[in-house]
Amino acid sequence: xxxxxxxxxxxxxxxxxxxxxxxxxxxxxxxxxxxxxxxxxxxxxxxxxxxxxxxxxxxxxxxxxxxxxxxxxxxxxxxxxxxxxxxxxxxxxxxxxxxxxxxxxxxxxxxxxxxxxxxxxxxxxxxxxxxxxxxxxxxxxxxxxxxxxxxxxxxxxxxxxxxxxxxxxxxxxxxxxxxxxxxxxxxxxxxxxxxxxxxxxxxxx
Numbered sequence: 001x002x003x004x005x006x007x008x009x010x011x012x013x014x015x016x017x018x019x020x021x022x023x024x025x026x027x028x029x030x031x032x033x034x035x036x037x038x039x040x041x042x043x044x045x046x047x048x049x050x051x052x053x054x055x056x057x058x059x060x061x062x063x064x065x066x067x068x069x070x071x072x073x074x075x076x077x078x079x080x081x082x083x084x085x086x087x088x089x090x091x092x093x094x095x096x097x098x099x100x101x102x103x104x105x106x107x108x109x110x111x112x113x114x115x116x117x118x119x120x121x122x123x124x125x126x127x128x129x130x131x132x133x134x135x136x137x138x139x140x141x142x143x144x145x146x147x148x149x150x151x152x153x154x155x156x157x158x159x160x161x162x163x164x165x166x167x168x169x170x171x172x173x174x175x176x177x178x179x180x181x182x183x184x185x186x187x188x189x190x191x192x193x194x195x196x197x198x199x200x201x202x203x204x205x
């Protein structure tokens with residue numbers, strides 16, 4: 001019996017030694033990990049479109065595009081409160097001189113007009129040129145101004161004088177007009193020599 005058992009083991013031993021190995025749990029798990037890491041981790045090339053899409057989310061607003069392409073002196077037809085008494089106003093720009101322009105009553109001429117500084121009303125009516133790309137874009141534009149004169153005045157350093165302040169409540173655009181051939185108010189103290197003398201006197205002991 002011992003000899004027979006030995007012969008059986010000799011014949012079965014090669015089959016047991018050369019049998020294919022069974023798949024291990026650890027090897028199957030490790031083989032799936034590379035595939036999952038490739039799917040979850042995007043390559044740098046895949047991240048580039050994401051950055052480009054982020055830039056596309058923030059294009060210029062429609063309002064900014066409109067302001068950048070507006071023709072000169074293009075303001076809304078009306079804005080703010082436009083009922084009650086009004087003044088005829090014309091934007092006048094004078095180099096090296098403060099102030100907004102001239103205002104007059106309907107039945108007056110520009111010779112009777114008043115030179116003003118202007119102040120908008122928050123949450124009601126801004127100054128007309130704030131709708132334009134540049135403040136000077138409404139030069140020689142005419143408006144109907146609704147509002148009132150302020151109880152205070154503004155200082156004009158070039159003319160060394162005080163000018164009336166108009167608080168704007170609303171306006172209606174009347175389109176372009178001929179330039180007003182009239183200089184803004186000034187005093188003798190606005191002459192450059194007078195300023196030079198005043199500065200020299202201040203430096204004297």
